[in-house]
Amino acid sequence: MTFVFILFISYVFLANSLLNDIKTNSFYSHITKLAQTKLPLEKFxxxxxxxxxxxxxxxxxxxxxxxxxxxxxxxxxxxxxxxxxxxxxxxxxxxxxxxxxxxxxxxxxxxxxxxxxxxxxxxxxxxxxxxxxxxxxxxxxxxxxxxxxxxxxxxxxxxxxxxxxxxxxxxxxxxxxxxxxxxxxxxxxxxxxxxxxxxxxxxxxxxxGFYKEAILIWEELLDSGDPEYVERAQIQIKELKTLLSKTEKYKKEFK
Amino acid sequence: MKTLLNIILYSIKENFRTKVYLVLILFSIVLVFTGFLLMGLSGFEQPQRVLVNTGVTMIEIFCLTLVLLNSIGLFLQDVENKNIYVFLSKPISRTKFIIGKYIGLLVVIMCSIFIMFIIHFMFIKIVKWYITKEYILTLLTIFLKIATIASIALLSTISTTSHISAAVLSLLIWIAGHFTSEFIFIVDRIKLKNIQNFLKIIYYLIPNFQYFNLKDYFTSSEFISKFNLIKGILYCLIYNSICLFFTCSLFKKKDL
Incomplete structure (x- = not known):
């Protein structure tokens, strides 16, 4: 009987301790936030x-x-x-x-x-x-x-x-x-x-007007192989290279 | 001690005889399909994260299924097939029988988690990803949760002696255990002291699974560093001991 009593006392003590951990750990407060947050999309x-x-x-x-x-x-x-x-x-x-x-x-x-x-x-x-x-x-x-x-x-x-x-x-x-x-x-x-x-x-x-920088990024996206951006990157690189050559041509003429 | 060991071995054999490996094969198939399907759907935006999360969740769900099926099914099957008399006719106490059964089940769960981890790890390596120490800690907390639900399932099996009611009861406690953080948040806001105290007692009766639910947060080392493993293990040990104490007491009084 004494053993069971000790078991219960230690359980309550530990359960309280976990509760304190939960209350002091800032992250758990985000979990409890769910109790007061309405889920944004009702269909899900x-x-x-x-x-x-x-x-x-x-x-x-x-x-x-x-x-x-x-x-x-x-x-x-x-x-x-x-x-x-x-x-x-x-x-x-x-x-x-x-x-x-x-x-x-x-x-x-x-x-x-x-x-x-x-x-x-x-x-x-x-x-x-x-x-x-x-x-x-x-x-x-x-x-x-x-x-x-x-x-x-x-x-x-x-x-x-x-x-x-x-x-x-x-x-x-x-x-x-x-x-x-x-x-x-x-x-x-x-x-x-x-x-x-x-x-x-x-x-x-x-x-x-930073065409060179833009080309570098689109090339990086092209290399990544992300299907979402591959097609767009190809179009953009072509377009940007034309724009770049036009600008450089213009700069030369201006000089 | 030798008799306890024999019961543990019997329990392990019995668990494996129920074709536990089928659950593991099923795990691999489901993991391959769901993991890779979700990875494919997530495109180039964090596909590995999806595979890791799917695997960890699957490990927990499959262990839960395994523990509910085996702890409830096998015990009642023993009673129905009268296999239980083979043990009880020998000078073995009923307490030892329950403890042996429970430890045997834990060994099987541990092996299953390990095998599922190996399978999952292989997939993670295939997609050229890595695992962290937080991932390992998460698997350990999954084991603690499953060990707790196993003791609850045993208790509910002995007290209800029905497959369905024992499974439903265990599952309800599993759900309630994940609600503890929200539950105590709501309880703290109740103004009627009597109701608040009553609900607080319920809070203590329900195992705090949310504290062990690291699988939902293991990506953050900052958060995981605040988790106290020793305290968690002690909590589980004591909770399971209490459950097993009640199980043994009920089983001793049971007229088989």
Whole structure:
């Protein structure tokens, strides 16, 4: 009987100790946040709930991630006349005012797995530059910074990478495009940026006349073999080389 | 001690006789299909992450299936086939029988986790990826969770003597165990003290699986570094001992 009593006392003591660990570990607070967070996409409510109740959030988050890629990889639901064989404008992802549910899809991924840093990079990049909704990007970015706050002490962490995205967006809003480009360049040099962000920078380089830099990025994307960008990279490289030769010809004539 | 060892060996043999390897083969097939399917769908954006996550989740799900099928099925089968009398007619205490059965099951689970890890590791190497020490720690916590649910499954089998009700009860506790963080968050906000205290008792009765659910967070070394393994092992040991104590007490009183 004494043995059982000791067993119970030590159990309660340990259970309390685990509870304290949970309460003091900043990360567990993100898990409990689910109790007060509404899942952003009701149509996936059952799948998401299964993930939560069976303790398999990460794999459900991966499925949510694939669903996000499919949503953003497909034609914009708002654009009725885009089809499979449509022109190049439908392939490119620079489509302001479209993919209105993008933020819901990307938030769903990180609600299920708040540590999915890549989803923050991808979501913020797409919202701020491709979909031209920097306000939504900043709102989502704040969620990311809050969730990754525990990495703050490590200067190489994803938290600080996300801070760079924030700075780049503020430069964009303030019209300081050169600083914005430098910020994005640094993000890419760290090696954690999604291919989409690289394509964004290449497009921005092209827009501001830095053709050589743009070619380098598109060549890198071509070498990566990512089917999403191979075709686009080939077209862009050809186009940029023409633009570059024209500029150089013009410069020579001007001299 | 020798009799306990014999029961453990019998339990291991019995578990393997139920074609446990079929579960492992199934694991490989499901892993190949789901892992590579999801990898393919995720394109160039983090395909390896998807394979690692799928594998770890599959290991846990298959171990859970294995433990529910074997702990519930085998015991009741022993009773139905009257195999149990072979042991109980000998000078072996019922407590030793239960403990032996449980340890045998744990050995089988450990072997299964190890084999599934090898298969998963091979796939990870095929896609030229790597595993971290956090991954290994995650597998250890999966074992702790499965060991806990095994003791609960044994207890529910003895108390309900029905396949379905024992399986449902164990599964419900598995689900509730993953809800503990949210549960205590809600309980803390309840203003009625009596209800709050009652729910807190329930919180202590449910095993805290969320604390061991490292598989959902093992990508973050910062988070994993805060996890206390010794405390976790002690918690599991004590929880399982309590469950086994009740199982043995019930089994002693049971009229077979």
């Amino acid at each position: 409510f059952i799948l998401d709930s299964i993930g939560i109740i069976l303790g398999i959030r990460k794999i459900v988050s991966d499925i949510a991630w694939i669903q996000l890629l499919q949503y953003y990889g497909g034609h914009p639901p708002e654009d009725k006349h885009c089809n499979k064989h449509n022109h190049i404008e439908c392939i490119t992802k620079i489509q302001p005012g479209k993919y209105l549910d993008f933020i819901k899809y990307v938030r769903r991924v990180t609600i299920l797995d708040p540590l999915h840093s890549f989803a923050y990079f991808y979501g913020v990049g797409a919202l701020a530059w491709n979909l031209e909704r920097p306000d939504e990007a900043l709102e989502y970015l704040k969620e990311g910074l809050k969730n990754l706050e525990f990495q703050k002490d490590n200067p190489e962490s994803d938290y600080w990478q996300l801070v760079k995205y924030q700075q780049a967006i503020y430069y964009k809003l303030g019209g300081k495009y050169k600083e914005m480009l430098n910020e994005l360049k640094e993000i890419i040099q760290k090696g954690k940026a999604p291919n989409m962000v690289k394509a964004i920078l290449a497009n921005l380089y092209k827009k501001y």
